[in-house]
Amino acid sequence: MNDKFKIARYVKEFILSLDDYLINYPKKEFELRNRLIYDSYELLELVYLANYEKEEKRHDYQVKAMMKINILDFYLESSFKKHIISEKQSIKLSKKLLEINKMMHGWIKDESKS
Secondary structure, three states: OHHHHHHHHHHHHHHHHHHHHHOOOOHHHHHHHHHHHHHHHHHHHHHHHHHHOOHHHHHHHHHHHHHHHHHHHHHHHHHHHOOOOOHHHHHHHHHHHHHHHHHHHHHHHHHHHO
């Protein structure tokens, strides 16, 4: 159970580090900024839901969390291409998402063995 909360801790760290970069978003990209915030918090919610749910329904939440990770990665890529965040910032945030992604895959794989 401790490992599952480790994922939540990484998601929280991602959200907190994201806050530092959101200041730079121009007003015309307000929707992209809001989607990054909203989906980040939704990812955290899905991780907690999956953690507390019974095994039969847990997989659904895990899959939705994986989807959110991919969407967040796309938002970061889009932000980089629009020159809102630098390459260094993009890589830093993407690495955090990659780590969360790996942990989620491990969690799903571990659950399927049971």
